[in-house]
Amino acid sequence: MLRKSGLTYLISLLIASSGLAHQGKALPEQQALISKLTGHSAIDGQTKMTDRASAESRKLTADYLLREVNKFTDKAYLHTYREDGNNVVGVINATVDTDSYVVIGAHFDSVKNCPGANDNATGTALIYSLAKHISSLDQRRHNVLVVFFDEEEKGLVGSRAYAKLIKDEGLKVHSVHTVDQLGWDKDGDRGIELEMPTDELQVLYRSVAKNEGLEFPIHYSKVTSTDHRAFRDLGFKATGITEEYVNKDTTPHYHKESDTYETVNFEYLGFITRYTQKVFEAILSK
Numbered sequence: 001m002l003r004k005s006g007l008t009y010l011i012s013l014l015i016a017s018s019g020l021a022h023q024g025k026a027l028p029e030q031q032a033l034i035s036k037l038t039g040h041s042a043i044d045g046q047t048k049m050t051d052r053a054s055a056e057s058r059k060l061t062a063d064y065l066l067r068e069v070n071k072f073t074d075k076a077y078l079h080t081y082r083e084d085g086n087n088v089v090g091v092i093n094a095t096v097d098t099d100s101y102v103v104i105g106a107h108f109d110s111v112k113n114c115p116g117a118n119d120n121a122t123g124t125a126l127i128y129s130l131a132k133h134i135s136s137l138d139q140r141r142h143n144v145l146v147v148f149f150d151e152e153e154k155g156l157v158g159s160r161a162y163a164k165l166i167k168d169e170g171l172k173v174h175s176v177h178t179v180d181q182l183g184w185d186k187d188g189d190r191g192i193e194l195e196m197p198t199d200e201l202q203v204l205y206r207s208v209a210k211n212e213g214l215e216f217p218i219h220y221s222k223v224t225s226t227d228h229r230a231f232r233d234l235g236f237k238a239t240g241i242t243e244e245y246v247n248k249d250t251t252p253h254y255h256k257e258s259d260t261y262e263t264v265n266f267e268y269l270g271f272i273t274r275y276t277q278k279v280f281e282a283i284l285s286k
């Protein structure tokens with residue numbers, strides 16, 4: 001990977017001195033959540049997870065996330081699409097009278113024998129902190145659906161079931177934003193990739209970074225091997241957010257036993273989380 005040039009270093013210093021330095025700090029609530037999901041600490045006071053692949057471990061995770069989401073959403077429930085298949089859904093009501101929805105989500109399951117810290121406790125933690133922030137805003141011009149998807153690793157099973165549900169309900173959806181793998185940034189540039197964003201979403205994500213004075217690469221990719229695909233396939237406007245997966249600054253621990261809590265770059269995750277909070281302030285003010 002490229003080393004930081006003198007100019008990049010200067011820009012970093014300018015950002016630090018302009019009061020945005022806190023943007024790169026780890027968020028303790030994300031550290032706590034990822035610790036519990038990955039068996040770094042016990043999820044329910046006694047059980048330490050080794051993975052989130054079996055029906056039992058996925059249900060334990062879903063119940064934990066439901067309890068957490070229930071603390072700040074207007075309504076929270078399990079979307080049980082079959083026996084042993086549960087998405088976690090939280091609803092945050094708009095502050096105006098509207099039937100329009102924005103969907104944000106991340107899969108919480110992992111492959112077998114993998115703690116799934118990067119994939120995808122990081123995405124789960126991002127959506128958790130983003131949703132919490134959204135719930136604290138004075139202005140929300142759309143309702144927000146917060147969804148933690150089950151069984152992504154088995155072929156987008158949970159997200160396909162949820163996308164079909166809201167399609168069948170005829171829900172009016174502004175856009176869908178899913179996050180998968182956001183905890184690796186070895187080159188330190190804080191770069192992200194937006195997967196298959198619409199032109200409108202490209203402009204939005206880019207303009208918020210610019211307006212906030214945030215200097216980091218935003219790439220586009222055509223990667224469709226994760227949850228946003230389930231929604232696009234049914235005609236929704238959707239994008240995925242991830243670390244530099246195509247640009248090869250992505251976790252080397254992918255789907256391995258070594259995808260642990262210790263490998264997560266919490267400062268990077270915190271930085272991108274705060275950025276997405278600004279993106280949603282923009283979406284929800286329009």
Ligand SMILES: [Zn+2]
Nearest residue numbers: 119120180181
């Ligand atoms: Zn994943």
